[in-house]
Amino acid sequence: VVELGMPSRTVITTCAYCGVGCSFKAELRGTELVRMVPHKDGGANEGHSCVKGRFAFGYATHPDRVLSPMVRDSITDPWREVSWEFAIETVARRFREIQGAHGPGSIGAISSSRCTNEEVYVVQKMVRAAFGNNNVDTCARVCHSPTGYGLKQTFGESAGTQDFKSVALADVILVIGANPTDGHPVFASRMKRRLRQGAQLIVVDPRRIDLVRSPHVEAAHHLQLRPGTNVAVVNALAHVVVTEGLVSRDFVASRCEGYDEWATFIASPENSPEAVEGITGVPAATVRAAARLYANAGNGTIYYGLGVTEHSQGSTMVMGLANLAMATGNVGRDGVGVNPLRGQNNVQGSCDMGSFPHELPGYRHVSDDVVRELFSARWGAPILAEPGLRIPNMFDAAIDGSFRGLFVHGEDIAQSDPNLSHVTAALSAIELVVVQDLFLNETAKFAHVFLPGASFLEKDGTFTNAERRINRVRAVMPPKTGKSEWEIVCEIATAMGYPMAYSHPSEIMDEIAAMTPTFAGVSFEALDKLGSIQWPCNAAAPAGTPVMHVDSFVRGRGKFVRTAYVATEEQTTRRFPLVLTTGRILSQYNVGAQTRRTGNVAWHPEDLLEIHPHDASERGVSEGDLVRLASRVGETTLRATISDRMPVGVVYTTFHHPVTGANVVTTEHSDWATNCPEYKVTAVQVALVPAK
Ligand code: SF4
Secondary structure, eight states: OOOOOOOSEEEEEEOSSSTTOOEEEEEEETTEEEEEEEOTTOTTTTTOOOHHHHHTTGGGGOTTOOOSOEEOSSTTSOOEEOOHHHHHHHHHHHHHHHHHHHOGGGEEEEEOTTSOHHHHHHHHHIIIIIIOSOOEEEGGGGTTHHHHHHHHHHTSSSSOSOOGGGGGGOSEEEEESOOHHHHSHHHHHHHHHHHHTTOEEEEEOSSOOGGGEETTEEOSEEEOOOTTOHHHHHHHHHHHHHHTTOOOHHHHHHHEESHHHHHHHHTSGGGSHHHHHHHHOOOHHHHHHHHHHHHTSSSEEEEEOHHHHSSTTHHHHHHHHHHHHHHTTOSSSTTOEEEEOOSSTTHHHHHHTTOSTTEETTTEETTOHHHHHHHHHHHTSOOOSSOOOOHHHHHHHHHHTSOOEEEEESOOHHHHSSSHHHHHHHHHHOSEEEEEESSOOTGGGGOSEEEEOOOGGGOOEEEEOTTSEEEEEOOSSOOTTSSOHHHHHHHHHHHTTOOOOOSSHHHHHHHHHHHOGGGTTOOHHHHHHHSEEESOOBTTBTTOOSSOSSSSBTTBSEEOOOOOOOOOSOOOOSSSOEEEEEEOOTTOOTTOTTGGGSGGGGGOSSOEEEEOHHHHHHTTOOTTOEEEEEOSSOEEEEEEEEOSSSOTTEEEEEOOOTTTOGGGTOOSOBOTTTOOBOTTOEEEEEEEOOOO
């Protein structure tokens, strides 16, 4: 037992891990952070936390932290520590030289959903105003970009509909492609509380996740579909709703458009549960029972994750879920809705801040003359009307030689992005790679300039969680590097000839609020007063908006969209007979850069391949054996664990460790609308690695 004693100082801040956005009291003795205590008044967590937020903050003071800027001429040279002035001058000069030689569009930036809203805002502003192009993208490209697209098309706003509290009023909860117990633990507890009170649960997932059967919780239905067949399943659910007369006629007539055409499509026999059973692997009777349960729920609500978005039909699936919710009248009040569970702390915020190459802050398209003029006038710089390069386009352009300079902020693309051999080939071809991060990560192996970043404990700003809740992040200690991350970005822009200066992140938020109607009422002062605010927050909703689309949809009428199922090109073959799907585990977080540098690593020291006993036995694989996992784009070696959580023919692994590198095998297939990679479906072969 460690006697901690009374803290000398307490700072209320926000967890830097998942999209739940738990509020914590950071307790310090002197300058040392001794404890993170979940804040009972935290809007998202109400005093709860998980093992990541509560215990895994030690990475912030880990000796691997780089604290000085570093440069090198070639990636085979050793790093040289340099002054901030030299590093920033080098970045600015070399970016300008590249643009001089190869054109203004030859450079760009990738921002991070782990960074604050204010940091993301200045990165996209630097790209648009100082670089003079729209080549800015965010790591949300590879997770929830289909959410942004799909919910905008159908509802008019690229965000979830509800606050977390709303789940307490749900009668039926439909969880699709999400594993909240591991990915969003504090919200999972809220959901389980409601389930213990009697709400019914439907799980749609290839894997038998914890929610399907855990102490005191059992799903009424588990639709254990084949990976890649989501759209066929959601269409079959909607088919039952339409053909069995379960449509909420009043809601559809008064609130929606496009119903008749959609209903004709969805009622066609090829969308029936019986017709798609051979495709999805889900018994038709189970689909019918699940559809009836959801449609007759009273309050039916949908929560979904990357198992929905990371597919070649990710955007189609998001719209399919929106169709289902509208058809049953499950939008616009407490206890219902369509809710993306965001993986990272600030996925919602990074998208809100205009870090996509086609959108300015507030999801306004760069081709909109009025909006572009507004930003041009405020920033004193012209904004291009043409969308810039998405992340995969940047990689392709790097390989063909037209994209020569990249600023990567808080994102380890050389571990997180699919088809890693393509990613690393692209990075190798880029003349100037600038990485701003805490650690020399996998991407930094290809960098020429390393700008040391600040941990969340050293930041002032805001994160926006999965329920659109803007939470304050407050510095517990000054930046160990001597510079805030937003300052670094502003100094690069200034050195490139576009002056950018703020005295504090609150000034950046004031600019965001002035330029973004959904943030009009947001300020640090208002956040300090209210604790947190869910956008939209403006004159009409000064305290924010917990539930959206109450009287009408943001776009006016909710729009039904035809969502035809199209099989992914990534099909199994004789050579690659199994399907790999990926996910995460409670104790670890994404590429593991943070959690692997804490005690949490002991709980998951390596990524394992879950394989069904039947598939294991066919290959002579026993528990703990090393296996070779190969797809048509790459191969890796990892340890097998035998489990019947996956059906026969499907294997599963996590992607937290660079040594294993699950993304060595994932492919370039991506969502048709947004290029979100199809991480969830890779045809693979698994073979025992013979013992030496
Ligand atoms: Fe942090 Fe998410 Fe855990 Fe909350 S649930 S403590 S936000 S990782």
